[in-house]
Amino acid sequence: MLFNSFEFLLFFPVVFLLYWFVFQKHLKAQNAFILVTSYVFYGWWDWRFLGLIAFSSLVDYWTGLKLGQEEETFKRKVYLGISLGVNLGLLGFFKYFNFFIDSTIQAINALGFQANEYSLQLILPVGISFYTFQTMSYTIDIYRKQIQPTKDPVAFFAYVSFFPQLVAGPIERASNLLPQFFKHRVFNYTKAMDGMRQILWGFFMKMVIADNCAVFVDQAFKNPESQPGINLLIGAVFFSFQIYGDFGGYSNIAIGTGKLLGFDLMRNFAYPNFSRDIAEFWRRWHISLSTWFRDYVYIPLGGSRVSRGLAIRNIFIIFLVSGFWHGANWTFIVWGGLNAIYFLPLYLSKKNRINTDLVAENTMLPSLKEFTQILITFLLTTLTWVFFRSPDVSFAIDYLFGLFSIDLFSMPQMNMRVYLFAGIVLFFVIMEWMGRKHDFAIQKMAFAKPAIYRYGLYYSLVMIVFLFARRSQEFIYFQF
Structure with missing residues (x-):
């Protein structure tokens, strides 16, 4: 369902009225109502993919509980691996399968061999890049012992599928959004x-x-x-x-x-x-994704607190991965690479953090x-x-x-x-x-x-x- 559609113009007022006038006194009922309306919102586009988001939510809810119970390092890594494997596997299959197949065929043909073309006509589930990153941050944060797992499946499923930001962000963190499902919400004019x-x-x-x-x-x-x-x-x-x-x-x-x-x-x-400058641009553009890559990719790689060569490597990784996140096309990778090249002189001259204040404040x-x-x-x-x-x-x-x-x-x-x-x-x-x-x-x-x-x-x-x-x-x- 599009925000700028007649359907949403009818959908949201009904949701708003029921949410505040029927379910306000019962937090769990209110959360359940959010979950149902979020699935209606998402299923309006294609109901067949409701099973996909439900499966992703179920896997991360389960692995979150297991990570909260387990202390042994190896088993914790296994549970984290299950979460990352399922989420990245689903994302990779639906979003990048044809890209890798086509690229492989082109490479084989470039070497002088003949490869038959093969592709699947896959429909990309709307919002899959957003909600998979949102659920992965939940399990990663539990693995790092930064948050505790929730035992309320309704609240967790509502957190993953919360319809205002489900299909195009912001990519929320469990530490910010999930606790709000456990607090009594009162209408604030x-x-x-x-x-x-x-x-x-x-x-x-x-x-x-x-x-x-x-x-x-x-x-x-x-x-x-x-x-x-x-x-x-x-x-x-x-x-x-x-x-x-x-x-x-x-x-x-x-x-x-x-x-x-x-x-x-x-x-x-x-x-x-x-x-x-470009560094300031990336602090202001798509902040939820930029900070996600910073916290879960760039810093674990060592960030800038490594040798200059490794830091340059990390800069290119973060920008190229950001480009690849946007889609299965070399244009996005080139786009990410160009931004890395723009950013590099600022890093080398140590000027990438000089414009952190408000312009013309x-x-x-x-x-x-x-x-x-x-x-x-x-x-x-x-x-x-x-x-x-x-x-x-x-x-x-x-x-x-x-x-x-x-x-x-x-x-x-x-x-x-x-x-x-x-x-x-x-x-x-x-x-x-x-x-x-x-x-x-x-x-x-x-x-x-x-x-x-x-x-x-x-x-x-x-x-x-x-x-x-x-x-x-x-x-x-x-x-x-």
Whole structure:
């Protein structure tokens, strides 16, 4: 079920009313209701994959209990291995089977041998990359004795399948989300209103910014060889805003929906387009995934507290694995590798942690140096997004060659709608800049005086959403 669908518009109000007015006094019943509604939400897409998420949840619930009971190191490793093996096995089969088969066949053919093509037409279960990582962090944390296993299967299954963040994150940690299923939740008007504002901003990001950017992006990437370089640059820039609006919008809707149900989900984006270097960008982009790889891959490998050579190895591993997590295509691996190359000079010069504060924290506008850093960082990430958007590596290379052609500085060959929408994007950037000190751009509007200002903005955003909304578009990260 899509957030931006008519079905969800009917589904969530019913869930909200039953959740607070029927089940509020009984915590276990409330958790059971969350579990049922989450399975309805997920099964609306394809009910056949409900068994997959239930099986993954059951395995990790069982291994969690065993890890909590067992003290012998070898047996604990066996139980952890079962959890990781099942989760990574399911993820690898559904997401990467054809990729490895096709790559193997290509390698065999390159050596001069003849290999028959073989592939399975597998449907990728929506959200499998998200909920498998969420359940793995649970068992890993129990193995590390950082948390205790839960003995309540309903609460655990609800934690894994919690519908606001099930299919595209944030990737929650058991230490944050799971304990909230054991606390009595009371409706909080202030939190609910904050959630409504965050949902509104999320819909604006998705339905206005992302979905309309997609129109121009699709035009640019459809026939790049027939377009001037300036058009390809605009297409790449619009894709930067599209993927941020799409994924950031989903995260805001998910977090806001969680607030309406009394839950606090972790922040997933912190204005990444205002980053002054690549290191800062990755501290602000898809935070739940970046910190997951940091805690469960990078640090166990030794992080930066090893020799310089091993640290460089770890940097490339973390970025390449991050790229591979996104999908079975060499374009994602190249995308990850380019980000590693961008990051490496910062690490070698020990400047990867210099921009940890808020940009222009005490001023209205950034300094010339900060503006230049933000612009360079945005352009660098925009170039890598070309690989992310392209169907294959050769297409991305051709696109970049076309972008850097002689007509890069010519007038764009686009209609007036592009310029109108560029104004909407500029408004979006200004709003994000003004609200950069808060969790989402319009959060501070709750304190605007007089009230006509904030309600004027709310109604304006609602009108813009209805005016610019296109037919219900799937979220980009559903494919991951």
